[in-house]
Amino acid sequence: MWVKQVRDVAYNVEDTLQDFAVLLDRHRKSWWRIPRTLLDRRHVAKQMKELKDDVEDVRQRSMRYHLIKGSGSGSKPAATGGQSAVLGETMSGIEESRRQREKSKVNLVRLLNKRDNNNLKVIGVWGTSTVDFEIEGSTSIIKRAYDHLKRHDKFNCCAFIRLMSAFNPMGFIQNIIRQLYVSLLQESKQSEQASMEAQILRRMRVNKEEEDDLIDEFKGYLKEKSYLVVLTDVSSIKQWDQIKILFPHNKRGSRIMVFTPQVEVATLCVGHESLEPEHKQLSSDETLYAFYEKGYPEEEISPEPMPSPNATTSGTNNSMDRNSITRIDTMVFAALEESQLIGRVNERSEIIELVSNKHGQELQVMSLWGMGGLGKTTLFRDIYQSQEISQMFEARACATVMRPFNCEELLRSLAMQFGNVTDLRGYLDGKKYLIVLDDISSAAEFNAIIQHFPKTAGSCIIVTTREESIAKHCSNVEGNARKLSTLNYDDAHILLMRKVFKETVNLDDELVEQEELILKKCKGLPLAIVAIGGFLANQPKTALEWRKFNQHLSTELEMNPELETIRAVLLKSYDGLPYHLKSCFLYLDIFPEDHEVSKRRLVRRWIAEGYSREMRG
Template identity: 35%
Template sequence: MSGAEEARRQLDKAKMDLIRLISSNKDDDLRVIALWRANGDLGETSVIKKAYEDLKTHKKFECFAWIKLVRPVNPTEYLRSILRQFYANSLQGTTMEAQDLRWMEMTKENDLVGEFRRFVSTKSYLIVLKDIHTIEEWDCVKVFFLNYKKGSRIIVSTEQVEVASLCVRQQTAAADHKQLHMDQALYAFYDKVFHKIAYLNDEYPELVEQANLILKKCDGLPLAIVTIGGFLANQPKTALEWMKLNDHISAELEMNPELERIAAVLNKSYDGLPYHLKSCMLYFSIFPQDDKVSRRRLVRRWIAEGYSRELRGKSAEEIAESYFMELISRSMILPSQESIHSRRGIDSCQVHDLIREIGISKSAEDNLVFTLEDGCGLNNRGTIRHLAISSSWKGDQCDFKSIVDMSCIRSLTVFGKWRPFFMSEKMRLLRVLDLEGTSGLVDHHLTGIGKLLHLRYLSLRGCDDIYHLPDSLGNLRQLQTLDVTYTSIIELPRTIIKLSKLEHIRAGGIGSNDGGTHETYADTLCTLALSSMAFCVGCCAPQVLKEVMDMDGDPNRRDVCTACCCNKLPSAATRQSPNGVEVPRGTRRLKALDTMGVVNVSGSRGKAVLNDLKSLTRLRKLRVTGINKKNSQDLCSALSNLSCLESLLVRSEGNPGLSGCLDALPSPPKKLQSLKLYGNLVKLPEWIAALWNLMKMELRSSRILEVDAAMQVLGNLPNLAILRLLRHSFASEELRFSLNRDAAFPSLAVLELSLLDKLESVELQGGAAPKIELLQFRGWRYKANTVLFAGLPSLLSLKQVLLKGRYEDGFVDDLRARLAGNPNRPVLKLN
């Protein structure tokens, strides 16, 4: 092959790579693709031009514009240039185009901005911005591009790697076209380090692990890839040297002149944040590297810290949620999970490793966040606002007390094992106590919690050896969030009704934390106590249980008595549901409550609690369990009063379950967006047909008999986007989503079918569910000749099929073959 032919082949390959990059994951969000080149490389320009013309010819977008910036940048002329091309490409030279062009020549910038945004609000577009030299030029033009969720793309071409790094965002894509390869995160790094494309597995196998860690920290940031690669080119090619860089990247960014460009670019990203977002951003320094942080956890902690307050009719939570999404849009944090269980889509996030290092550095400058971890020094720390205790820290009480000023600590977050001395009497200004997932925490460790009078956020989530909250909880008059989900607490103290500022009670738990069973020390105790009368609970239990369970904590006799006599034995005797907590009478006083559940109303106080619910008119999220014929009328009466309710879970155990319990609700909450019904229903309540705002529906153990009638009701809901039909929800061999009409399930995007034992056929055709993107199925007994899903090729929005359970190979092969007939080429994933 001649040199010219090889060059053309490389050019064509690079063009197709770029087209795939532009077209891949063509979701609803606007994406920026930054491409950088060295020394005016013309090959890169040819690749972009060829890809642009190909996409234009095949009409992959509704509007196209190729813009080369003229200096000095004139925003008005810049917008006119884009609109001229948009009109020419979309209206194809009609008389309207001429009229609009004459209008544009006479229009001022503000009117042009409005026209541009009006025009692109309903269309997808591809814009190429050529030869941007500085980040100021990018800042000047980027403000016009709003995300109208039409799958649009902007390609920024520049010779400056710093500009590419600031234009591109982590949730978008970056590429170095210097060598016309799309996988430049690997190629550019190896080229800089070894001055050639090296294959580490063959030549430097000992460097593979460290190289992957370095590339992970760079996370597609072109400047970081090239600069760190250039630095390592002059260092010994040993795993030890590369490990040192990985372990001390923060110090290297600050002290090493060769890496200072990266720090300068990342600092600019941080410095460009408004003041309120800087505080939120630095807060991430509390959490361990690579930790997935729950959106809910962050938002409520921010509120407790005072970062967000009610303003101009917007609640503090709404404002904090907007901060979270703004940090994502600025790519300071990365959405790490898009859960099918969440109406909001993004339910957790992570921080780019290098940005996290910058945050740690800036936090340390002001003694804002201090992480107590293995090998750290404690002396001369000054005033500390936020203390995080790592799971790696092995110090003792003397070490802990050597921290200079505990009196100013505003938040304490513990990861790993709990030590009783972590909670100090000096922490009188503490606002946040976050012990989520902490091991070794038992009841008596909380006896002093009532002294933390400024506490606003308390989380014991996942601390399953906690059985009882002290009555002194009632002293925490500033408390806003109480999260005891996945603990062993079955009853909240009477004093909780004093907490007039309480907004969120999260307790109980539907299912278990890990989907399995976890034997706590009280389970072991009860087994021993019930099987042997010779066992002395008061005297022997603490020591025996420490030895048997290898416990990290130090349960005393009172802990054991509480766990056994006040929790496990009464629950066993009354067959009380382990998935909820009892609340005291008088909760009607908690007027600020926004979230409440899971509340068990099966006991003697159940009716009184349901009557109290009527007064909680600000309640948006409610979860109740223990519903039966005796209290169902009171539940329906309470629900009729809750006009702000957006999310509702109702659960009942055994037979008759929920059958007939929900029929007495004449007017359901009109704002309801999420509804979960667990228990024997037999048929859907009629009022579900009126839930026009419902976005998520989940059924479990409902045993619906009139299947087609139920599917007709659900298929008519205009905004239903997530439908989860779980174990025993339908007693039928066939589920039909089409129901002989095209308009069924018009907004359905996610469908989950799990362990429906009798199911033999799922019909998804005839134009039903036109927007479905994810189909998740769990089963166990499907053989090679089973054609389970009918209509897969007609689901033109389908992106992914997730298959869980065990199946014969032939069943999977057949499913994969039928998916291949779908023009959208959905991905089949097996779990």
């Protein structure tokens, strides 16, 4: 409101000045109009005085606004009080940022400290380009976690490696040896054993050995030690495959942490034995997630003490906005959480068999089509990660087609997964490759993409789409276009129970009746089942609550066609939002589909445009 008042006053000032300029120009050449000119000037002066009063009123309202915010009165001491309040809020923000970084570091250290057994474990960490080690330096989340473990001697050997685009095994090993050698030199003054090992590493650095000999000696050195290796900027699965063979799978509790901007790399590097990796958000301020195997407990650690600021400030209500955005981010991983592929075992086997049978033929394009929410992406992610498929191809990559469609960006994303190659077609030429393209929405998109791939025999391109006509256009071979159907009742029941209770349970008769009504309305659609299950998981698990839920959705879901089922479920989730967050949610409609939105920028826009404000208490 205050901004609108300032704008209106500015417009009035501009109009008055323009009117006065017109009057001066009109009377300039006529001496006999001087009296009229004086009257006009008097009129303009009166208007200017009124405008000055308006500006003063706006200024006074501004001062009163600052009074409400705790800035004091309009006097000089009040200005000092306002500066103190701003300083206090700034210090509070800095302190909160420090606390969040410390909490994120603790979460990551706990993952690396897990001690279920002594097997080698790989932790995949996915983050956007905003997580910059050069900007954050020693205070970055990953580097701080590494420094904590190294400082507390949790591992015998520690190395922190930032990879270049072109991977060189010899240079990679020599980099690790150099870091280990420097660490041992610092310890050699207190330990004779450290001095002896430093000599071994020095010999490995100096001797110009063949690559295979150096790899064998390096693996032999690490075989009897627990080691921690942090790898940053891993750009592709191929690069990871070249790296992992350099480390021994000893029984010493060793850990490898892989940081990558590619979510596919973060999930796949955990290992083929873990087709259902768990994930945890490490930072609420940034896109930073860790992927790891299920089942082993976290070791508790004590966070390092942090200095308290001198200024004493009151708490703010930022957690509400942060939590709401976190929930939106977490939805990206809904498919990974439900990657158990309930009810999709037959489809999975059929597709793998189809790819295997045609593996020796010319380039094949397979497509899976069906309405949104059936789990097409989840199914093909699982197939892509399967050991049966990975052994058939020399090169693999997958990508989601974003909106608006940009062929160059898509090809660049695929090239990054092959080590950021400059000529994608030339790199794949002569290789048996597998490419997964998720969410093709038109034949024109597919035609623009397919021309960039060589027709190498034994290669395969897998496409997911919502339209049957597009699926048939892409495959162009009868039998290569498959429709994904909805879940049957038994599979839908299992999925709902696992989402609500985290396991299959026996329900009492009243809950069984309400569950049947829910599943009937979901019509076997996994997205609807997962959305409703997630909602019910946080509600009292009573027949009364489920009955009220059914009554709320009955009218919409009974009368709407297939796509309306999803809409009704999402509307229910929207209705469950607090009133003040509904307008914030609807604000997201201004961004294009698949557009990456910065959380900080979004919150600032909410605040600037009046969708969010400070609350007391």
